[in-house]
Amino acid sequence: MNIRAAAPGDHSAIRDVLLAAFPGPDEADLVEQLRADGDAAIELVAEQDGRIVGHILFSPVHGPFRALALAPVAVAPQRHGEGIGSALIKAGHELARGQAWDAIFVLGEPAYYRRFDYDPALAAGFDSPYAGPYFMALALRGALPATEGQVTHARAFAGLG
Ligand SMILES: CC(C)(COP(=O)(O)OP(=O)(O)OC[C@H]1O[C@@H](n2cnc3c(N)ncnc32)[C@H](O)[C@@H]1OP(=O)(O)O)[C@@H](O)C(=O)NCCC(=O)NCCS
Structure with a gap:
């Protein structure tokens, strides 16, 4: 299995993975809107035997420091539990560190x-429509530069239900 940057030629296969992994088209549409808005800061695919089997996207948030949002991550349902999601997440983290995101x-x-x-405790001080027990943060370069403030996701998220 190979993790690599997503290319325009992958977009249709990525949509197929997202439609298979989620109950409806919201996440597939979100990814397309994030790209259209120029907000796909890091977008990776997992490829095996020439097929796209997983996808992850990170978009910038507006906040008190340089931060990304991870959303969505998806793996083809027949390939769950093989470590593909973990590999995509870890590869994304490495790239984000290399790009000096906080x-x-x-x-x-x-x-x-x-x-x-x-x-969740690291995200608890931040104001966001997503604030709550399911809202989490990961510090990439030591302690966060701030522990409170407003965190605003990319515009495409406003279109989600
Ligand atoms: C979440 C997802 C990307 C994980 O991908 P994956 O390749 O199956 O993940 P991995 O193989 O790296 O890890 C599997 C482990 O994660 C666990 N896991 C997966 N989804 C989980 C969830 N929602 N809650 C808790 N644990 C979960 C599995 O139980 C498994 O645990 P184990 O290692 O103890 O056996 C995949 O299940 C998926 O595409 N789900 C549908 C889309 C989705 O919900 N995406 C996340 C929200 S954006």
Whole structure:
């Protein structure tokens, strides 16, 4: 399995993975809107035998320091539990560190994201429509430069229900 940057020729296969992984088209549409808005800061695919089997996207948030939002991450359902999601998340973190981002925010299941060191306590001081027990942060370069403030996701998220 190979993790690499997503290319325009992957977009249709990425949409297929997102439609298969999520119950409806919202996440597939979100990814396309994020790209159209120029907000796909880091977008990776997992490829195996010439097929796209996973996808992850990180978009910039407006906040008190340089931070990204991880959303969405998806793996083809028949390939769940093989470490593909973990590999995409870790590869994204490495790239984000290399690009000197300070932090990543994610809205998700703490039982999953804690294994990548995301922490709800670290996000608890920030104002966001997503604030709550499922809103987590990961500090990429030591302590966060601030522990409170407004965190605003990219415009495309406003279109989500
Ligand atoms: C979440 C997702 C990307 C994980 O991908 P994956 O390749 O199956 O993940 P990995 O193989 O790296 O890790 C599997 C582990 O994560 C756990 N896991 C997966 N989803 C979980 C969840 N929602 N809550 C808690 N644990 C979860 C599995 O139980 C498994 O645990 P184990 O290692 O103890 O057996 C994949 O399940 C998926 O595409 N889900 C549908 C889309 C989605 O919900 N995306 C996340 C929100 S944006």
